[in-house]
Amino acid sequence: MCRMTRTDSAALPVVLSFGMGIDSAAVAARWFTEPASRDFPLDRLTVLTAMTGDEPDVTRRLVEQHLLPLMRGSGVRFVQISRTSQRGGYTVLDDSRSPRRLITRGPWRLSDELRASGTVPQIAAKRRLCSLHAKGDVLDGWLGDEFRGSPFRHILGFAGEELRRAERDERYTTLGRIPEYPLINDWWWDRQRCEQYLLDRFGEPWTRSACGYCPFSAGRRGRAELVERWRAEPAIGAQALTLEYTAMALNPRSKLYGTVAAQDLARTHGLTDVLAAFEHDLRRQRWSVYEVRRIIHPRRDDPTARGTAWRSVRTVFTGSRTDATAALAAMAAGGAVTDQYGISRAEIIPRTGGFPALEMTLALAPVGVADKERPAFAAWWERLHHQPDLTPPVALAA
Secondary structure (H helix, E strand, O other): OOOOOOOOOOOEEEEEOOOOOOOOOHHHHHHHHHHHHHOOOOEEEEEEEEEEEOOHHHHHHHHHHHHHHHHHHHEEEEEEEEEEEEEEEEEEEEEEOOOOOOOOOEEEEEEHHHHHHHOOEEOOOOOOOHHHHHHHHHHHHHHHHHOOOOOOOEEEEEOOOOHHHHHHHHOHHHHHEEOOOOHHOOOOOOOOHHHHHHHHHHHOOOOOOOOOOOOOOOHHHHHHHHHHHHHHOOOHHHHHHHHHHHHHHHOOOOOEEEEHHHHHHHHHOOOOOHHHHHHHHHHHOOOOEEEEEEEEEOOOOOEEEEEEEEEEEEEEEEEOOHHHHHHHHHHHOOOOEEEEEOOEEEEEOOOOOOOOOOEEEEEEEEOOOOOOOOHHHHHHHHHHHHHHOOOOOOOOOO
């Protein structure tokens, strides 16, 4: 069991990181309705949530219908924040002791970042980059400004089976935070117990909190929930298909759900409304032809194995879909092909053998992907393109 050392915290402020999902909702609901479940008065509690901007509407409805009335009745402070822009920062959407609505969209949405980068959610160094950018950085920014290093109790709604997650979190003790995990250390409530508590309390199932396209919540059980969520809210399913479409245009290996494409998922489950909304979304877009180049370096410890890949993306044409399709055909001299997902691309430089390897394609996708490449890319592309046997130094291959 995850243990923590508690100091004399009787007078410290308490912050609940509220993810709006099952576990943190169970903590909040019990604290609001069962005074014996907590060791502090509710006027010392701040419920803090960071909006990704892409939550399904069912999340808003559940929180507004069941939890906001309890917050208003008890005078709990509810702070809703969002990332300000791609550059970072945070914006306070609402800070109130009588909240009336859940503000699910701020000036920036996670999908804005994915659309601009032409990618789907990714993991790096065992961390979900989407959660880090949309929630972690935002929450840390607010907490740092609010407490300025002064100690506070930071409550995380990790369920009883999430011991490793809690142990990892316990290592982050910056900003004066004293982490606590009541579901693990005090109540020993697992996810199933939290679900049942909310069902008994509010008379309806509570949904897991996740963006409408989230691949990390789409395991065996989560996949079924995702399908039903798309069926109930076709617009969020269409958003998933559109984000994936652009990502797969730039990289065919970027299927949203591993080996399963979002389009395949919608077709397999007969989600005709989702597919229709997706096609409508594509029809109203302006389109671009993107030049996509890659340098695939060898691994530092094994020059025969694949290492880090560098990608350069550059917009070479923008217009209507008809004009962009014609531009692609002209640039590719008739070499463009359209795959089973309706994505058109042309292979200009097939991937070279060995490492470092090069490849270049032209791809047709909705407008919006930002031109981007690292500072050293152009020089190394030029050298490797003309000297394909040149191996970059270890520092670059890392």
